[in-house]
Amino acid sequence: MVVGLTGAAADYGRDALRAFPLVVDRVNREGGIKAHGGATVKLHVADHQTDLRVTSSETERLITRNNVLGILGWAASGSARVGSEVTERYQVPAIDTSVDYKLTERGLKYFYRAAVHTRQTCDLGVQFVADMEKATGKAVKRVAILHEDLAYGTGAGDLYKAAIERLGRWQLVDRVAYTAAKLTEATGIVNKLKAQNVEVVFQASYPADGILIQRAMKQLRLNLFANVHPAGAPPNTQYVANLKDDANYVYTALGWTASMFEKLPPGARATVEQYRKVHGVDVQDQAGYSLSAAAAMVDALGRARSLDRAALWEAVKTVDISFGKDPSIIIPYGVKWDEKHDNAKAQAIMTQISDQKLVVVYPKDLAQKNPVFPAPKWEERA
Amino acid sequence: MLLRVRDLQVHYGPFQALFGVSLEIDEGEAVCLLGGNGAGKTTTLRALMGALPISGGTVELLGQRVEHRASHELAAMGMIHVPEGRELFPSLTVLENLELGCVTPGTRRRSAETLAVVLDLFPALRGRRRQLAGTLSGGEQQMVAIGRGLMGRPKLLMLDEPSLGLAPVLVDAVFATLERIKAEGTTIVVVEQHIHHALRVCGRGYVLEGGRIAQEGSTADLGRSDRLRAAYLGM
């Protein structure tokens, strides 16, 4: 595995480092890979330091020095982009947990992604609002996209725009990009949205700017039917910690949230409990994706005809594991690759903040509450 | 003895500018420091003022050893310098420049009173109090420089070429002023190229040459000196 244990993506890397061994240890404890005479799985750990050059060299080192069969990584989109070029060159199958939708648009042969990615979270946002419109009879006319202007936000903005245009029902009145690091206060942005009478905002922000914008929405009484994020700021603990009740009714589409626990199948629930017990922290989405990735890799090892990279690759191609069957899979609904090598079985869920908690409102079988749509006006909130 | 300087030595890096200059100045005296270009006159005054590091020798002011004191401490003791080239604060007004001459709290308390005296001395400045010093004519600037020195109520006023760049009429005026200041009991050390003026106002003088005192004596004697003529007139 190559993840960032230091640097900007260290939070994700540490989650991955907690999750991968959980799966590997379980397999080894249960007698190793049976098809290969109970061979134990060995996990080599490398730190890419969230640095692209280090990512290349560390990935290469694992392949050439440690002779690894496959790579689990990189838990950071930039590093995944660079690292996957190395695994491609050496023809080493790699299963990644990064979320940037562009990673699988390069036609790589050995690169697979287990995570719920940004195209899924953005598409779900648009589709969800369209569904709610139908379900409640509240017609949406004017929508806007608001995003920070680095890779994450710009990518999300593009995806939202494409999805809105595909739907073709709403007027996209503005697409507002801002530089998160330079934002001191956000009433300027919100004033702009308000002047255009928008009803739904699709927003991609980091925590700091997300908080500023949400505060400004309250201050200027920008009343929206819905404010929808693709993961981004709202799942971050700081978001609710700072905004308290003002974070309520915000939607965010994501791959995993702790409140899903109640609705998990028993095996997956045990995995989450074990994770919490061993590591003393809650499962985050990166940990969930990492569990999926590791489970897929272990599954492929079990089915590989021999223990070499080519055979492993053949087996990785045909991975098909399911939520409810494999206890390591806590992200619905399993792992199976589509033609782009994205995880076709990974399903984004829609959550809404309710009483300062992320609550699943979609899909139905995982939902804990019904969505509140449109959100109550600021003036009417307690 | 107001000021006693013994064997003063000053270096600019490796270059030695003063090779043991000794001066003695009594209270109420007016003394001139003469010498050709590069003789070390400015260096002497700046070193005395604590604005240059001294590499040897002693300075006694009012009976206290002061050779390692900073300029603001010396100014507080009453040693005030009217520097070569005026060194005004060009983006401050005339009035502000004058006020800044009051470097001690004591002089600041009496600044209104002193200011009136200075403006009497230089009536040309009266109407220009709010003008930026950088926009004054050369002569007016020199008046401000001297006036700023007087605002500090000096016991010892050291002027470095106060007549530099002035028209002859103004040179006369400056020396007339110096005579008045002297008459009020202020001790004066003046570096001057206009030797005739200097000799008229001052009772004694020193002649510097290559960083050494080449000659000293009453102005009457110096006036007859061949050496001085050589220094100034190149004869």
Next chain:
Amino acid sequence: MELTPAVIGQMLVTGVLVGSIYGAVAMGFSLIFGVVRIVNFAHAGGVVWAMYAVFLVTSGGVLGPYLATALVIPVFFGLGYLLQRALMVRIADMTEEMHIVFTFGLLLVLTYLAQFAFGHDVRFLASSERHLAFGGIVVQREILVGGGVAALSALGLHVALARTWLGKAIRASADNRRGAVLIGLDVRALQRVAVAVSVASAALAGGLLATFTTLYPLRAFELAILAFLIVVLSGIRSLLGSFGGGVIVGVLEGAGTLLLSPSLAQLGIHALIFAALLIRPEGLWGRKEAV
């Protein structure tokens, strides 16, 4: 877009108020440059540390952010005094490039120390939730107070520099340092006071910013660039000019956000300042030097 008076008014009022606080950040920066001739990028590091200080004192729960700021200001004054005494005098005689290397290095150190001490997490003071609303314009109390206090302090500092003997002496030593030494001003002491005032003003600006914006260590870099640009824009020496430059930047940012896009506005400010400098190298309010 409906550019109603309320929408435009909202933009202008917020722009002026936030710009005032930018101006307060820039003011201290320009003071140090004027008096000590050092381009002090670390100034913004001071602002961010003041934000953290105010944040920490406030989260103790006893003092509100304004009292906390009032507490932090004298501490920073003392720190500024020590900074000048211990560090800045040592670099004073070095070249301008070295000054930049040094103060930028100090900014890095301050930023990384903040990261080390407080982590990457975003901090945010609880808002009073009070707003002033008039004619469809809503202004958060913290921004109103912040902008007002920043403007008053800029004015106060200007008056102090213009009217008091100490202020005049500080200006004099900035204007002609050698002359100041020669006439017996204690230039080093004056510089210490000036740097102390500058660092105290960083504390004030930081305290005001902390009341309404998010706080994280890397904000120091953004503020450093902002202050530098404002000061360059307004002709590096003038204090009120720096303040005015801050207000202009605030309004431009607001107008650009409303009419174009926030990203463009944020970038555009930088572009605009460089353009302005091409046309008026002496800065917006600067006089052409009389030769």
